[in-house]
Amino acid sequence: MSAGGSAARWGEEQRRAARKGVWRWLLAALGLSPAARRADARAADCVAGSVGEQRTAVLLQPLEDAGWTVLHDRAIPGARRANADHVLVSPGGRLFMVDSKLWSRKWPVHATGGQLWHGQAARGEADRTQSVRSVLYETDLVARAVGVRVQPVIAVHNAPVSGDGFFVQGVPVVPAGRLVEVLVGNDGPRDRAAAVVLARKAAAVLPPHPGSA
Template sequence: MWRWLLAALGLSPAARRADARAADCDAGAVGERRTAALLRPLEAGGWVVLHDRAIPGARRANADHVLVSPGAQLFMVDSKLWSGRYPVYERGGILWHGQEERGQSVRSVLYETDLVTRAVGAPVQPVIAVHNALVAGDGFFVQGVPVVPAVRLVEVLVGNDGPRDRAAAAVLARKAVAVLPPHLG
């Protein structure tokens, strides 16, 4: 009887999981919009910024932000909007948010980076940009992936660009646009 009543009220385990997934998607969209606003000034400096791109070979995954720098460096930024109530830190080679293990976030970004590298034919540097939550040490690495407070994202990207190479950057940008179409999901 209780299961029937809870299901009728939309409180079944499946409904709770669906509600949680929808909330995660909403938070993800907010984080992506905030990151897009932070990245907008880079375009005036010669950066090509692509938002919400489909990744060839990935069924559901998408690249939140793909950037081609004036120095022909390719970056993929994964936006995270996590609660400010808990810090983000690395422990034992694993990403944590408070007491919640977030290793899947790192595994996902590494998987997506590998697919984007293959599609574009150039190395990609992933970056996880965290909104709201305090990031330990003002940024750190987990499995080779920089995890930075979103407010430092532009500084980190610009600081990791190479010398300007307009021709190489233009070729790389054309390739990225061609093989990473807008994500429609």
């Protein structure tokens, strides 16, 4: 399954739902529908998320060639709509979950007081801490489903990342360009037997997201 498929599809569903029926469509066309504007904003976020996932998939391709198992856009048991952007099993038999973010390059990404921020105080910062909470929630569900510890990583495209990477609430936040380096650097000694067993279980209990096709 391709990376980012479910995000793009969900965004389009939101746009269509806000325009269902002649009256809603007319109000949206005239720019008089707050619901349509909200749906369009959500759809734009979904498109950005989908593009970020696709870019990450390209970055991860060399790892697949090096013996890593890379699963894109996977459903998470126990989660209503959340998906795992990228699940990886390393040659050392370790499990990683990468969450892709495509944020504006106009502002830096940094952490203060255990919170994740995107922006500058003088211009109004965007609190991105919910992204961290979501990743921790998804990681916990994936760990329960697979039965092993999962290391989450947030990979940021476009926006500059303070210090070339940092931790917030125990989650590493790294520039997308450093993602492969960080993953490889956190693997252990090769254990082919453990990696094969773990990859099979991860693929079985984390199926492709229904909306990813």
